[in-house]
Structures are given as structure tokens and as C-alpha cells.
Amino acid sequence: METYYNPKDLPKFAEMAEGAPELWKKFNEWYGAVFAEGALSEREKALIALAVSHAVQCPYCIDAYTEASLEKGADLEQMTEAVHVASAIRGGASLVHGVQMKNKNEKLTM
Amino acid sequence: MQARHKSMKAFGEKLAIANEQLKVINQETAFPHFDEKYELVGEGFLKAGDIEIFQINLGKMCNQVCKHCHVDAGPDRKEIMTKETMQLCLDALSQTNIPTVDLTGGAPEMNPNFNWFVTEVKKLNRHIIVRSNLTILEANGFEDYPKFLADNEVEIVSSLPYYKASFTDKQRGEGVFGKSMAAMKKLNKLGYGKDESGLIFNLVYNPVGAFLPPSQTSLEKDYKRELQNKFGVVFNNLFTITNMPISRFLDYLIQTGNYEAYMQKLVDSFNPAAAANVMCKNTLSVSWDGQLYDCDFNQMLELNVNHGAPTHLEDFDAKKLKSRRIVTGQHCYGCTAGAGSSCGGAVV
Numbered sequence: 001m002e003t004y005y006n007p008k009d010l011p012k013f014a015e016m017a018e019g020a021p022e023l024w025k026k027f028n029e030w031y032g033a034v035f036a037e038g039a040l041s042e043r044e045k046a047l048i049a050l051a052v053s054h055a056v057q058c059p060y061c062i063d064a065y066t067e068a069s070l071e072k073g074a075d076l077e078q079m080t081e082a083v084h085v086a087s088a089i090r091g092g093a094s095l096v097h098g099v100q101m102k103n104k105n106e107k108l109t110m
Numbered sequence: 111m112q113a114r115h116k117s118m119k120a121f122g123e124k125l126a127i128a129n130e131q132l133k134v135i136n137q138e139t140a141f142p143h144f145d146e147k148y149e150l151v152g153e154g155f156l157k158a159g160d161i162e163i164f165q166i167n168l169g170k171m172c173n174q175v176c177k178h179c180h181v182d183a184g185p186d187r188k189e190i191m192t193k194e195t196m197q198l199c200l201d202a203l204s205q206t207n208i209p210t211v212d213l214t215g216g217a218p219e220m221n222p223n224f225n226w227f228v229t230e231v232k233k234l235n236r237h238i239i240v241r242s243n244l245t246i247l248e249a250n251g252f253e254d255y256p257k258f259l260a261d262n263e264v265e266i267v268s269s270l271p272y273y274k275a276s277f278t279d280k281q282r283g284e285g286v287f288g289k290s291m292a293a294m295k296k297l298n299k300l301g302y303g304k305d306e307s308g309l310i311f312n313l314v315y316n317p318v319g320a321f322l323p324p325s326q327t328s329l330e331k332d333y334k335r336e337l338q339n340k341f342g343v344v345f346n347n348l349f350t351i352t353n354m355p356i357s358r359f360l361d362y363l364i365q366t367g368n369y370e371a372y373m374q375k376l377v378d379s380f381n382p383a384a385a386a387n388v389m390c391k392n393t394l395s396v397s398w399d400g401q402l403y404d405c406d407f408n409q410m411l412e413l414n415v416n417h418g419a420p421t422h423l424e425d426f427d428a429k430k431l432k433s434r435r436i437v438t439g440q441h442c443y444g445c446t447a448g449a450g451s452s453c454g455g456a457v458v
Binding site: 037041042043067070071072073075076077 | 272274276277317319321322323324325328329332
């Protein structure tokens, strides 16, 4: 069955270099620097990436950063908490728009 | 995967046989042969140098049945080194200045002549390492062992795959983490893991699944902080070790459909700098029955030293063993991936 997402496509990510090799090179250098140990540890960065992967609902990123989180020393408990953080922000982001609804309601109703 | 209570051998499982494992890992695939890849190091074939570590497997009997064990050890295993073979080890050591004797198993403490052997090696003035699973030190009849090890200034290296019970018990069995903490407290009380005592106590991390280990330095900080804060225990160094695609871990990889992807990861992560420092270059591995191997993994795959080197302690000859060509296979990728892996942890 054809699908838009295919796990076998993830290893082909580097093929994005074709057509714009300089941009791919710059992206890779920046990407590598972003995930290097800094003020945040590599484990913390992998967990943030895992949470963001869920927020943007990218199946490739979820696979990649589950594995990366494990390889940076995280466990299921830490990864699940990270996913809850993403979910809480997504849920909270919807809910906080309720204030706009209330403002509009106030304006339109007696 | 369910917890194991007996070895694969006890159940007559196919992958308990070394040759069956070799058929899987050396099957013709798209992966380049390890020797081809090793050429990137620029030293030709992988060769041994001076023997610095004499690693002795005292037997396959163990009180634990860990899911990833490369020895397929367990309470049902009867292969145990005899006193006569221990004497051959002592004779070989006496002929050399090999500085370190590394005792492994199984649970090496379960060998009935363990104490005698440690005492005799100590008389030869060699540094002794015991790979203890910690829970054995909590078992009936082994209560005096921590003090015995401390009295003989034996370095202890123990597996603890995570600083929490969840992962540890998943891999090593229900309740292992709790017993390990209890044993660590006893060892700490004797001075183990405390800088001023001189008694070295190191921990070993290995991944609880089909992925590579984290950075050793970074994970050591997490282990030290969490174990100190939550359990009040200390240790000296953390060694991160990669799981070898052999024995029970190979069985796990195949059963969970992870084998191809894991091998691909090992091959893709080949690091020439790690390969240049693999442990077989300075280690000789001795089996319970006195046979000689390039490492404990080759021992379990029954791949004796070769290329003209003596294959049994009875013919021990340090000169012939030095510069021997190492016997390799696709499993060797496990020692050369990423930061590398050895019995002393990462190598780069």
C-alpha cells in the first residue's frame, strides 16, 4: 500500500543534498552544532527534539529521536515526560485561545 | 521479551551453539567483512601486541540469567574451571610480567576455588580485577566475599545497566537493582569507590536494547549524581560497553526484528580510531577449560587463537602469542562502533 510516510525514506534524508548541496552542507553544520553538548547536555537536547517531534507530528523525527534519546542515556520515563510536555503545550495552546473566544463573546453578547 | 530463568543451552535452543551463531553473523550480506573495514586503520591485519591483561573465565555458572548475556550463563551451567587449570594459569603468569589478571564468568565467585586462586594470584603481585554481578555478594554463603576482596585489594567491576530499577531489572532480572544497591552500600562501607581508600569499584553500562551506548563521560555524571542523591552510593568510573551481536543478544535481535538494523548501525558507526585501540590488542582470554582466545566474545563463539599461536594453556608461550594475528568476524564491529567498546569501556 502506498503511503506518504515510509520508514525506508528516513535513511535517504541525505539525498536532499542533490539540487542544493551548499544549502545541505550549511544545514548539516548548523544541525550538528545545535545538538552538540553545550549549556544543555546532549541528552536534554535529544529529549527536547523528541518533544518537538511530537508537537510537529513528524514520524521520521519520532523514530530518530526515540533512538537518539536512548543513545544519549534517557529512559522511557524521561521520554514519556518529554512527550507530555509537548502535549501539555499543544493542549494549553488550544485552551489559551479560549481567552480570545471569551473576548469576542464579551463584545458580541449582552 | 520474557525474563529468562535458565540458559538457552538448557532449553536446547539453536543459538546456544556457537556454530549456529557464526552462521547468522557471518552470512553473506551487504555488510563489508570486518577485515576489509579494518584496513581503514592503516595497519594491515588486526594484530596483538604485548599481553597486558590476562582475562580468565572461571566458569559459566551464574546466579543471574541476564537477557543480553554473551556467555549464556546461568544457574544451570556446569562449566567451571578446575584447580588444575587454575594452576596452569598461575604457571603461565609466573613465566611473564603480565600486570593485570581479570577474572570473569558467569559469576566468578561461584567457582569453589575462587578464594584460593585470588590468594595465589595475589602472591604473584599482579593487579586483580573481578567482574562481580553484585547480587552474588548478597547471596547466602557469599557474605564474607566483599571483605575478602577488599583485603586482597581486588578491583571490582560490576554491571549496572542504568541508575534506576526499571531498565536494570528489565535486563538483569526482577529485584536485581535493589540487591545491587544493597551490595554497593556494603562495598562503599569497606572503602570501595572512595578515592582515599585505593579500593577501586567501577560500574559498567550497556544498552538495554538495540541501540548504541551514550557518551561515557556524560553518562558517568548522571550515574554519579543519581546514585549518590537517591541511594547514597558511590563508585569510581563508569565504563560504557556495546552489546555484541552474539548469544542471547543475537537471539533478542532476531526475535524482535532488530538484527539487520543493529548490524547496519554497527557497520555505519565503524570508527578507525576505536578500531586502533580494541582490547584484543593487549588481552589474552582463557576459558574454563584452559583454551586460549583473543577475547571473551571469541571464546563464546569457540574461535580459538589461530595463525600459529598456541591454543591451550598447556602450550602457553608468551612470545608466540605476542604479535599474533587476531581472529575476526562480523561481531568485531561491536567493539569498533562509535567511541568503541572494551571490558574497560569506551576506547576513544
